[in-house]
Amino acid sequence: MDQNLYNYLLMLGDNSMILGHRLSELCGHGPSLETDIALTNISLDLFGQVRNIFQYAAKLNDQESSEDSIAFLRNERQHYNCILVEQPNTDFAHVILRQYLFDQFQLLQLNFLLQSKDEQLKAIAAKSIKETKYHIRFSSEWCKRLGQGTEISHNKITTALELLYPFCNEFFETTEVEKEMMERGIGPNLEELRVQYFDNVTTLLNEAGLSIPQTPFRVSGGKHGRHSEHLGYILAEFQYMQKTYPNMQW
Amino acid sequence: MVSTLPNIDPDLIGILEQVSDPEIPVLSVLDLGVIREAVIRDEVVHIKLTPTYTGCPAMDTISVDLKQALQQNNFKSKIELVLSPAWTTDWLSPKGKAKLEAYGIAPPLGEELDKKALMDGERIVKCTHCQSTNTKVISAFGSTACKALFQCLDCLEPFDYFKCLK
Numbered sequence A: 001m002d003q004n005l006y007n008y009l010l011m012l013g014d015n016s017m018i019l020g021h022r023l024s025e026l027c028g029h030g031p032s033l034e035t036d037i038a039l040t041n042i043s044l045d046l047f048g049q050v051r052n053i054f055q056y057a058a059k060l061n062d063q064e065s066s067e068d069s070i071a072f073l074r075n076e077r078q079h080y081n082c083i084l085v086e087q088p089n090t091d092f093a094h095v096i097l098r099q100y101l102f103d104q105f106q107l108l109q110l111n112f113l114l115q116s117k118d119e120q121l122k123a124i125a126a127k128s129i130k131e132t133k134y135h136i137r138f139s140s141e142w143c144k145r146l147g148q149g150t151e152i153s154h155n156k157i158t159t160a161l162e163l164l165y166p167f168c169n170e171f172f173e174t175t176e177v178e179k180e181m182m183e184r185g186i187g188p189n190l191e192e193l194r195v196q197y198f199d200n201v202t203t204l205l206n207e208a209g210l211s212i213p214q215t216p217f218r219v220s221g222g223k224h225g226r227h228s229e230h231l232g233y234i235l236a237e238f239q240y241m242q243k244t245y246p247n248m249q250w
Numbered sequence B: 001m002v003s004t005l006p007n008i009d010p011d012l013i014g015i016l017e018q019v020s021d022p023e024i025p026v027l028s029v030l031d032l033g034v035i036r037e038a039v040i041r042d043e044v045v046h047i048k049l050t051p052t053y054t055g056c057p058a059m060d061t062i063s064v065d066l067k068q069a070l071q072q073n074n075f076k077s078k079i080e081l082v083l084s085p086a087w088t089t090d091w092l093s094p095k096g097k098a099k100l101e102a103y104g105i106a107p108p109l110g111e112e113l114d115k116k117a118l119m120d121g122e123r124i125v126k127c128t129h130c131q132s133t134n135t136k137v138i139s140a141f142g143s144t145a146c147k148a149l150f151q152c153l154d155c156l157e158p159f160d161y162f163k164c165l166k
């Protein structure tokens, strides 16, 4: 098996899966009906993308794993998502900002993957990018609305920004696996994406009337399986059924 | 250049027309444009099915319904999910668009107009109740992944709009 490609797929899929789960927690709890539906729609899209990625990973692994076993039977240290996406739904401002900071990265990443040398990843990206464009429209519009809204909304998104912004650098810390993917023309050059990412983010935040925090970038390690404490709680809920009733079918 | 015209055996059209989208029952899978190939090889029907949205839960149901419909017509079938080329609302048949509107879902406008309606709030989507275009977007995300929620400012009724996906 192409172990590095397999691990790369897990890295891609885990970001969408963990963020998708976080958004699903909001089902029935959104601040208004429209935002509730929008966030859970986005969650559904992210899970759709994960299924495509994990089905492909299972195929690479000669079906020794399945999309379900990949999703439900790995422990914390075997998850490779960035730490940003596991941060909690503290309030609507945190939810929106976390979403925007991820969408902006995902859009650039998928845009590269449209030209990936890996045909299946290319097809998955072509499918996913259409949805991600809707997601970023939603999250960036809301960032502006909160930033330019009332004093309360402005303060809330400022607080969220101070907490979440320092996690963004992790997207671009190239691991050995990502380096190999870049050399094989499968994955992007993350250093190039970094420049574009922070340009775009700065433009949007300025438009929203928010200033870029001066706090240094926070610890990372998610891509190596080292996470914040939040991931354990997410997995405890997410994997509950499969762990309690192994191999259960819905 | 990949052909976007589906390759469908004429003998199968009658059967495929009987299988509908579980969420929009007036649309058959052919109206929806999700069948990219349906051919008979060695007495087995081979179908290539493409999802509308990646997370669309209707796809699993459609797969099962297709198998059943073919079985009732004494066909064995093999259904394969294909992602490329990615589905676009351009593949909704003209008949499908008319059925959508009659069902109460405004059909997708072209890419440019869609953006104007959803992003810039231009009043161009036709109300499915009273035909007025004096309508506004309530939420870009509607009751299913493929729809947005609109409201008519003349008759005041809400209605779904099938978003353009390109």
Ligand SMILES: [Zn+2]
Binding pocket: B127, B128, B129, B130, B131, B132, B152, B153, B154, B155, B156, B157
């Ligand atoms: Zn009306």
